[in-house]
Amino acid sequence: MHKKFSTIAGVVAGACLVLSINAQAATRPGPADARFKAIYTEELKWRHTQQQESDEDDDNGVTSALPRIDAATQARRLAYWQGVLKKLDGIKPASLSGEENINYQVYKAQIAALVAEIAYREYEKPLNADTAFWSNLAYSARRPMTTEKDYRAYIRQLQDVPRYFDEEIVNMRAGLARGFTPPKVTLVGRDASISSVAEARTPQDSIYYEPFKAMPATMPTTVQEDLRAQGIKAIATAVQPSFVKLLGFMRDEYVPKAREDLAAENLPDGKAYYQSKIVEFTTTTMTADEIHQVGVAEMAKIRAEMQDVIKQTGFKGDLPAFLHFLRTDSQFYAKTPEELLMRSAWVAKKFDGKVAQYFGYLPRRRFAIIPVPADQAPFYTSGRGGPGVYLVNTYNLPSRALYSMPALTLHESAPGHAFQMPIAMEQKGRPSFRNAYISAYGEGWALYTERLGAEMGMYETPYETFGMLSYQAWRASRLVVDTGIHSKGWTRKQAQDYLRANTALSDHEIETEVDRYISWPGQALSYYLGQMSIIKARRKAEAALGEKFDIRNFHDTVLQLGSVPLPVLEARIDQFIKDGGKSPYPALE
Incomplete structure (x- = not known):
């Protein structure tokens, strides 16, 4: 070196x-x-x-x-x-x-x-x-x-x-x-x-x-x-x-x-x-080996949750058979791009009916739901969100499962990227560098909102719950796959096989995702490690505050802080605890 x-x-x-x-x-x-x-x-x-x-x-x-x-x-x-x-x-x-x-x-x-x-x-x-x-x-x-x-x-x-x-x-x-x-x-x-x-x-x-x-x-x-x-x-x-x-x-x-x-x-x-x-994408000093082991351990936990949900569906068969069923049964897929867009809009509006129970401060900016442009769609992710927009990929409909749409929509629109980013930008008196996007925070928050969807009652069927768990496994598997490819000599096929065995992602999505990880080292590590940090901070606050813990104040505190390295977020929640779990917006108290 x-x-x-x-x-x-x-x-x-x-x-x-x-x-x-x-x-x-x-x-x-x-x-x-x-x-x-x-x-x-x-x-x-x-x-x-x-x-x-x-x-x-x-x-x-x-x-x-x-x-x-x-x-x-x-x-x-x-x-x-x-x-x-x-x-x-x-x-x-x-x-x-x-x-x-x-x-x-x-x-x-x-x-x-x-x-x-x-x-x-x-x-x-x-x-x-x-x-x-x-x-x-x-x-x-x-x-x-x-x-x-x-x-x-x-x-x-x-x-x-x-x-x-x-x-x-x-x-x-x-x-x-x-x-x-x-x-x-x-x-x-x-x-x-x-x-x-x-x-x-x-x-x-x-x-x-x-x-x-x-x-x-x-x-x-x-x-x-x-x-x-x-x-x-x-x-x-x-x-x-x-x-x-x-x-x-x-x-x-x-x-x-x-x-x-x-x-x-x-x-x-x-x-x-x-x-x-x-370091850039996780804002930690963890090594590739440490991250790989975290991914393996988390995948084991998620697989156990998956088995419980499979039982709820009444499906008779093992995990591979269930994943094959999800990938091939036409009931789980939209027939037209419009159907996929409308399902996304329905999930977003369903969230609007629950938002007041979980958030005190709401962004002024709304977002549009639009299809990914045709020239980018074949190699683009299933969705992407940000200020003012939620892009939904309507290319290759047999690869876009409807049971995954609630988790995807929560992640990319509200309360994920199209919610978090505008709130950060609405904070006054901060220098412009605070508007920069820090992946561990932003992607960690968006993935956290997928889990939050279960608390909010956003998943109406066991299949939708499994879709959320598949997405959790997808992000946890990135810890294994990214480090496997870039530090442990994994092949492209080895990475694809790992995703195929552990998630319900379609073959098309698996191919585009693995190529993304191969060509963009480290970025895939930010999601799950960021979510783990937010969940750890929340559990700490719940334990310390007891009945004083208000989920709205916790979420407002995380979002009001804006995109920051994970240690800064954890330190801010420590202060939140010391302050008695108060809202960062006194007018909302």
Whole structure:
């Protein structure tokens, strides 16, 4: 292992270790608060100039240019963030006031992850089986645009695509030269989302024309016509030629030469690299071996629960036979995409009737339920949620079980991602870096809500309860599969067989999920470990508070905190206990 990368792994782990120290914070703002604020205020302004994130505080901002991502720019960013880490090392968390102490712990872990990401040159691998830089770019076309300023910024962004794609291709060639690519097997067919743009008959047939199809009625017709004409020109002269070039590169050069090996630990400096991803995605310093053993133990517990539910259905047969029954009986599958979407909507509205019993504070923002875009659907997850949206994958209906829809909907919509994220964004007075998504918290919360669904009475049949348990097993098995693939030499088939034997996922879902884990090391570990942390904190609060424990106050406290590393969450619940289990929103008491 190179000394440089060993040091980087230590920096990330060290930042995480700081989080586990529940030191008493200062009760009042002092000089340390001012020094810390000066550091992150300056860095955030610089980060905006680098276009690492939108200048807007919400998710509606449309930037007029794409970030520079060439190697020289990346080197400058690495040096800058390393300097920020040194400044942060000069501040003792215990000298900060309560809120700034939390900010410090979130911020330092974030900067450490940014340093590690560039140090390992992850910008040379800007794609995986789930998403890629070109599919992320398409999200701009799906953002709501309400002003002429938005549209003109969007057109300038489209005009910047050739430069941006050229830099991505140069970076990918550098990764290819050192064997730093996703495994070849996970890239098969992923060029479909490129060809859908490159081979579009006209610019108007491209996803990038979507914002121009329904423009604000308040905008003058002459302005609309001008913007449409400029949009068509930008798509025809900048976007489509860039996708044609990228398609040729992927088909003729990148995919044929991509690495055959699966394990992250076999990448350059792989052991330290994989450990850095474990730290990033779990916010713990657990090792791959420790996580693997946790997964094996949790899977045994879930299988016992599954056996109990199978008895409730009256099915005569063992677990493999029951899983085959679930995967093949037509009663469990929607006949049309609309049926799947409507079932999702029904579950979401059913939750609305129960929400007041479990939550005190509700987000103002609602969410739409829409199908996953056709160009992404074949390789996309079964659903995905966030502020304002719950995406449901209606592709390959025989792989989308209706008995899983309650658990999926709770996870991706409310009270999961489309509920948690808006609440975090509604909190006032926090620096913008607190809106960053920390997977262990966000995915842990969403998985926790699937279990919560049983308490809420969301599962009306034993099959739906089994669907929830299958989803629990799916996430627990990720602890086994991810570490198995990236640290223990597991094959793709071995990982698929493990999911097939332990969950009710369809073969299609199993194939896409395993390819996702292969090409995105560590991300799959965040879900179950995050849920375990929340459940542990809840049980601790229930035991300590007794009759004073109010589930609404507990949930509000977790959500009001926003996305944070798991040790910070656990420390906040310790304070919740000391405060007598009070709501974080006094007006709701």
